[in-house]
Amino acid sequence: MPTKTKEPTYEIGEFATLVGLSAPTIRYYENQGLLKAQRTANGRRYFTEQDIKWVKFLLHLKGTGMSINDLKKYVTWRAQGDATIPNRLDLLKDTKADFMTKYRQVQHHLQILDDKIAWYEAKESGQDTGKEPFADYLKRIGHTV
Amino acid sequence: MPTKTKEPTYEIGEFATLVGLSAPTIRYYENQGLLKAQRTANGRRYFTEQDIKWVKFLLHLKGTGMSINDLKKYVTWRAQGDATIPNRLDLLKDTKADFMTKYRQVQHHLQILDDKIAWYEAKESGQDTGKEPFADYLKRIGHTV
DNA sequence: GTTTGACTTAAAGTTAACTTTAAGTTGTAT
DNA sequence: ATACAACTTAAAGTTAACTTTAAGTCAAAC
Numbered sequence: 001m002p003t004k005t006k007e008p009t010y011e012i013g014e015f016a017t018l019v020g021l022s023a024p025t026i027r028y029y030e031n032q033g034l035l036k037a038q039r040t041a042n043g044r045r046y047f048t049e050q051d052i053k054w055v056k057f058l059l060h061l062k063g064t065g066m067s068i069n070d071l072k073k074y075v076t077w078r079a080q081g082d083a084t085i086p087n088r089l090d091l092l093k094d095t096k097a098d099f100m101t102k103y104r105q106v107q108h109h110l111q112i113l114d115d116k117i118a119w120y121e122a123k124e125s126g127q128d129t130g131k132e133p134f135a136d137y138l139k140r141i142g143h144t145v
Numbered sequence: 146m147p148t149k150t151k152e153p154t155y156e157i158g159e160f161a162t163l164v165g166l167s168a169p170t171i172r173y174y175e176n177q178g179l180l181k182a183q184r185t186a187n188g189r190r191y192f193t194e195q196d197i198k199w200v201k202f203l204l205h206l207k208g209t210g211m212s213i214n215d216l217k218k219y220v221t222w223r224a225q226g227d228a229t230i231p232n233r234l235d236l237l238k239d240t241k242a243d244f245m246t247k248y249r250q251v252q253h254h255l256q257i258l259d260d261k262i263a264w265y266e267a268k269e270s271g272q273d274t275g276k277e278p279f280a281d282y283l284k285r286i287g288h289t290v
Numbered sequence: 291g292t293t294t295g296a297c298t299t300a301a302a303g304t305t306a307a308c309t310t311t312a313a314g315t316t317g318t319a320t
Numbered sequence: 321a322t323a324c325a326a327c328t329t330a331a332a333g334t335t336a337a338c339t340t341t342a343a344g345t346c347a348a349a350c
Binding site: 022024025028032042043044067068069 | 306307308309310315316317
């Protein structure tokens with residue numbers, strides 16, 4: 001039977017590297033209330049595996065478009081217990097709705113970018129459309145600007 | 146045979162509305178060199194259908210992640226004629242590469258958001274996993290945080 | 291003909307999300 | 321024991337992309 005080894009802890013620099021942020025950003029997040037570090041007797045922060053998971057989760061939420069302010073709300077509700085699950089769910093669903101709206105827009109933007117790249121490539125290789133403007137080209141291949 | 150009617154023109158306010166920006170933003174873009182307005186005898190800007198197409202195209206590029214600075218480069222090269230097509234193509238391809246990187250990341254973020262929403266919904270409707278932490282839940286359904 | 295709303299400019303202000311600075315303390319390696 | 325890197329704090333600075341302000345001109349409606 002293996003002895004239960006103590007969980008590793010990390011000082012702020014290593015922790016920051018592990019989650020892909022800078023140490024100042026970690027401090028900033030803590031000041032904002034998004035996370036809470038434990039402290040050694042001498043006042044130095046230290047972090048655990050749990051903290052890594054937590055920050056990574058926050059970064060996923062942030063990556064879907066949640067602002068620091070939204071994240072603060074979420075964290076506050078989370079600290080208040082299960083009674084606030086509906087609030088959190090609403091926030092996440094709103095976040096998703098906003099995300100999907102932007103996601104669809106961005107797909108359209110990408111389509112236009114791809115078309116423009118194709119147009120330049122055709123032009124560059126001499127298989128071009130002569131002096132046909134890009135807007136006409138788009139209409140011809142079935143896209144609207 | 147219908148007579149060729151003059152193309153409509155727009156003052157800055159209407160133009161801004163048509164392209165979904167504010168009048169100050171249009172002025173800002175002009176100051177940045179992204180577009181060029183014609184002027185009446187009294188110094189007022191006016192815009193044509195061509196200008197609408199141009200701004201909409203710029204906004205598509207912007208929507209794929211190009212900064213105002215990138216757009217400036219593009220516009221400058223464009224003004225220099227066909228000799229700069231390779232430069233423009235490189236810029237657009239770099240833009241696309243950056244875009245795709247972020248796009249894939251964002252899809253992962255969305256996955257986690259969806260998982261969390263599902264987790265809360267299960268918890269709310271009593272079909273929950275008891276006290277199973279979210280990270281464990283993710284592992285169980287086959288995702289990694 | 292006068293009010294009202296839209297336009298003009300240059301310059302200063304705003305916002306989010308950090309980043310940098312300054313001044314000081316602490317842990318570790320030699 | 322001393323150097324040196326990593327930590328501590330609070331506060332100021334940065335960046336992009338606008339937005340707002342102030343002071344003035346102009347066109348259309350009543």
